[in-house]
Amino acid sequence: MNALFAPHMLDIVCLAISTGLFTAYHLFVAWKLKKNPIYTLYGATKWAKTAWVVNVMEEKNDILAVQTLRNSTMAATFLASTSILLAVGLLTLSGQSDKLGQTWHSLNALGSTTQSTMTLKLLVILANLFIAFFNFSFSIRLFSHVGFIINTPPADENYGTSITFVAMQLNKAGSYFHFGMRAYYFLIPLIFWLFGPLLMVLSTIIVVVLISHIEKTPKLDCGYLAAFFKQTCALPKR
Template identity: 30%
Template sequence: MEWRLYYFDLLLVPSSLLISIAYHIWLWRKVQSEPDRTIIGLNSTISRRWVITMMKDNDKKNVLAVQTIRNFIMAVTLMATTTMLLCCGLAAVISSTYSIKKPLSNAIYGADGEFMLGVKYVILLLIFLFAFLCYSLSVRFINQANFLVNVPLGQSAGNASSPVTPEYVWQLLGKGFLLNVAGNRLFYTALPLLLWIFGPMLAFLCSATMIPVLYNYDFIAHEDEKVDRGLKV
């Protein structure tokens, strides 16, 4: 095996993955330390208040609670279906006897052997399978919260004291939201790896470009930051 043919793949692809991993570690620390500045932390706070409001005024807002959670389940189901379709397509390519490296050999600037292409497809398949697992678990927790959100406070199967509290329902929703975020981030991570089929340079450029896009999506600019940006302009 001539390792010089794999030089760009061994250098650029791990670098692109390390960039994504470092960003998400930093994002998780920000969620823990400054939750109000991140979309994930803000959604967690809002969802807790939403659950308390829905369960306290259950007689008037039970339909609204079910419809809201149902819309979220539909969005997660769509992503899970898309992920599984991609898994089926990758599995069909891996099991196919057709040589796929010939039409791509002129577009690849890294290793273009059958072994390397097989590694690329297997890694993509594993990432999409893990994303599908996260989406499936997310639907499971959200469905459970969908049943419990309409349980009247202090009543459960005729008992005076109920273990179903707004805090418990919020924890179920929080697990579902976090698993959905994990599935989305795995899905986003697979996008640069899809471009890896055409070369490691495209994978690295795509991963580096996604970081500022995700930053603008994950963080909320406060009013003072908006004023500073306006003054700079």
């Protein structure tokens, strides 16, 4: 067993560190969202989607619902298709990994340069792409379901057409889309892993810092709409 993992030890350790950093950040965000549901834009949009479902089903805005869900479905479809195309390209590239390895390993000072290590890297990247594909596919499936049930008149004691059920399904579709994007973000450190394990750890730190900065809900500026509306801070304080 030691002989099997020994050549890849540094790469495996760096992969574990990168995965741990990425997971720790998302666990931290999940903990913060329990205390503050609008800590990130993802949490804030979940509230907005719920309010949108209520408005659409109560006001009978069928055209608005169809157009909005169509845009969401198209976005998820594009990303799911891109995942499969990248996976097919990666499989094609794997047949030439022995030739490309010389170029990729030019910056690899400490990691393994064996063919088996390169195969391991490609398999991990391939698994990540399939995770992204399945999440986007599940998102498309739920967006399609919501497109039908959101236009059904709400009925008492009818679980499938209740506003709560529709809002739950829409937010679940958004969650799958969210997880698919996470797989895309983690693809960046995995690509840098091809050039060396230390670059993967460094790129993971940079990606986490960027995501934490971009995703955090901006502080509400009470004067942003002061020239147009008197009440500009109706949202709960963070």
